[in-house]
Amino acid sequence: MARKRFDDSNCSVARALNEVGDWWSLLIVLHAMYGTRRFVDFQQELGIAKNILCDRLARLVDNQVLSKVDVGEHGSRFEYRLTEKGRDLFPVVVALRQWGDKWNPAPDEVPLDLRDRATGQPIPPVEVQNADGKPLSVRDVFVPEASRPGHKKNSA
Amino acid sequence: MARKRFDDSNCSVARALNEVGDWWSLLIVLHAMYGTRRFVDFQQELGIAKNILCDRLARLVDNQVLSKVDVGEHGSRFEYRLTEKGRDLFPVVVALRQWGDKWNPAPDEVPLDLRDRATGQPIPPVEVQNADGKPLSVRDVFVPEASRPGHKKNSA
DNA sequence: TGAATAGGGTTGCTTTACGAAACCAAATTA
DNA sequence: TAATTTGGTTTCGTAAAGCAACCCTATTCA
Numbered sequence: 338m339a340r341k342r343f344d345d346s347n348c349s350v351a352r353a354l355n356e357v358g359d360w361w362s363l364l365i366v367l368h369a370m371y372g373t374r375r376f377v378d379f380q381q382e383l384g385i386a387k388n389i390l391c392d393r394l395a396r397l398v399d400n401q402v403l404s405k406v407d408v409g410e411h412g413s414r415f416e417y418r419l420t421e422k423g424r425d426l427f428p429v430v431v432a433l434r435q436w437g438d439k440w441n442p443a444p445d446e447v448p449l450d451l452r453d454r455a456t457g458q459p460i461p462p463v464e465v466q467n468a469d470g471k472p473l474s475v476r477d478v479f480v481p482e483a484s485r486p487g488h489k490k491n492s493a
Numbered sequence: 494m495a496r497k498r499f500d501d502s503n504c505s506v507a508r509a510l511n512e513v514g515d516w517w518s519l520l521i522v523l524h525a526m527y528g529t530r531r532f533v534d535f536q537q538e539l540g541i542a543k544n545i546l547c548d549r550l551a552r553l554v555d556n557q558v559l560s561k562v563d564v565g566e567h568g569s570r571f572e573y574r575l576t577e578k579g580r581d582l583f584p585v586v587v588a589l590r591q592w593g594d595k596w597n598p599a600p601d602e603v604p605l606d607l608r609d610r611a612t613g614q615p616i617p618p619v620e621v622q623n624a625d626g627k628p629l630s631v632r633d634v635f636v637p638e639a640s641r642p643g644h645k646k647n648s649a
Numbered sequence: 650t651g652a653a654t655a656g657g658g659t660t661g662c663t664t665t666a667c668g669a670a671a672c673c674a675a676a677t678t679a
Numbered sequence: 680t681a682a683t684t685t686g687g688t689t690t691c692g693t694a695a696a697g698c699a700a701c702c703c704t705a706t707t708c709a
Contacts, residue, residue, distance in 0.1 A: 349593030349605070350523050350586065356597070358516055359666085367506055370631050376686055386668045391688065401596075414676095415686075419631070422596050427631050428588040428619045430506065436585055437505030440578045441512070449505070453623040454635050463584045463621055467609040470626055475526050475575070475583050479610050515696090532656055542698045547657065570706090571656070 356400045357426065361385060361393045366402060366423060367430050374416040402426070432463040512556045513582065517541060517549045522558065522579060523586050530572040558582070588619040 357363050361383070368382055380390055394417055397403040402423040408416050431451065438448035451460040464472040513519050517539070524538055536546050550573055553559040558579040564572050587607065594604035607616040620628040 348520075348523075349597060349599065350590045351520060351593075352597045352599070353589050353593030354516060354519060358514070358519070360510060360514055361666095363510060363514070364504075364507060367504075371636065386666095387687070388669090388689075389667060392666090424631050425592055425595065428621050429585060429592055431621050432584040432588050432619070433509050434506045436581055437509030439581065441505060441508045443505065443508070450637050451621075451634050452637070453629060454633050456623065458624045460621060460629065460634060461624060463588070463619060465584050465587050465607075465616060465619055467612065468614045468617060473609060473616065475580050477610050478607050478616060480527065481606050481608070533654085543657070544659080544699095545697065548696095 356397075356402065359393075361389060362397060362402075363426075363430065363433070365390075365393055365397065366419070366426055367434075369403065369417065369419050369423065370427065370430060374418060376415065376417070379417075397423070428463055431460070435462050512552075512558065515549075517545060518553060518558075519582075519586065519589070521546075521549055521553065522575070522582055523590075525559065525573065525575050525579065526583065526586060530574060532571065532573070535573075553579070584619055587616070591618050 357366060364383060365379060368379060373379055373382060376390065376394070379385070379394070380387060383390070385393075394403065394405070398405050398417070400422075401420055403417045404420050406416050406418060408414050431449075434449045442448060452458060453460060465474075465478070467473055467477075513522060520539060521535060524535060529535055529538060532546065532550070535541070535550070536543060539546070541549075550559065550561070554561050554573070556578075557576055559573045560576050562572050562574060564570050587605075590605045598604060608614060609616060621630075621634070623629055623633075
């Protein structure tokens with residue numbers, strides 16, 4: 338693929354995509370959020386080839402989205418757990434899932450039923466809100482020129 | 494790549510990633526949200542090869558994230574505009590950008606300064622909230638068993 | 650009338666993502 | 680002690696993804 342790397346990109350979205358923007362990484366993070374921690378469990382749930390899973394887990398650990406902890410009682414037994422950085426992807430994952438549920442509902446699938454552990458109430462859609470909690474659309478916001486992605490040198 | 498397709502996946506995140514989960518698509522959507530509409534502008538801002546841009550735009554149009562409108566005064570001149578479905582990715586993009594700004598800040602880059610058009614106030618971080626507007630972390634929520642991604646047949 | 654620009658399409662080549670399967674060390678079971 | 684399971688890593692072949700470069704048409708500008 339000779340893919341363009343975004344590591345040095347001037348845009349944080351590009352850099353974020355560099356870490357979790359491939360086909361598997363975000364799904365791994367998703368399953369980690371659902372509680373999956375072990376290699377074999379990821380493999381079975383995702384139906385991913387072992388080497389790819391290996392690669393992705395290593396990369397996520399490198400990027401500090403996951404941490405690899407040795408929980409071996411006797412020898413080595415590893416678990417992959419979300420770091421704070423990884424857990425911070427929660428709004429992204431939920432927003433993406435809600436978007437998918439809304440625009441590409443599977444006929445035979447129950448849409449995400451995420452609930453508040455404290456109250457049992459379903460979680461409303463993730464929104465961009467202003468300081469007062471009022472939901473905003475793309476059109477309700479603006480970006481000062483200096484903060485635009487393609488601003489001056491180095492686009493992407 | 495012989496990539497596994499997720500079209501028929503039981504998981505809406507997987508299906509969403511199938512539409513905007515590649516390296517370029519979400520960046521294209523991002524730039525579209527910033528106002529970019531024309532082929533050449535996307536190309537210059539993103540530094541993407543023309544055939545790839547061609548392919549991605551077509552795919553986004555196919556998936557109804559963008560619409561291709563002929564704005565030619567005399568001949569053909571096209572613009573790619575966000576559809577409602579595309580605009581609905583706003584929370585995803587903003588959340589991702591905020592995540593990137595928080596965890597991978599570029600030394601020389603201004604973090605996203607998104608502001609409410611009405612008030613001029615900066616936009617606070619996108620959160621998952623409960624019905625009362627209280628922010629929730631991964632640990633504050635649960636998913637009824639039937640709604641889990643790896644539930645029964647068909648994982649991913 | 651010529652040159653430049655917009656909006657692509659096509660070809661060729663390289664790099665990578667991917668899955669299958671073999672391999673391997675440590676621990677458990679028989 | 681031998682066989683099996685767990686938890687991966689390595690190797691390999693293939694199918695894409697990616698970029699560069701060239702081509703092509705229609706329009707606009709000089």
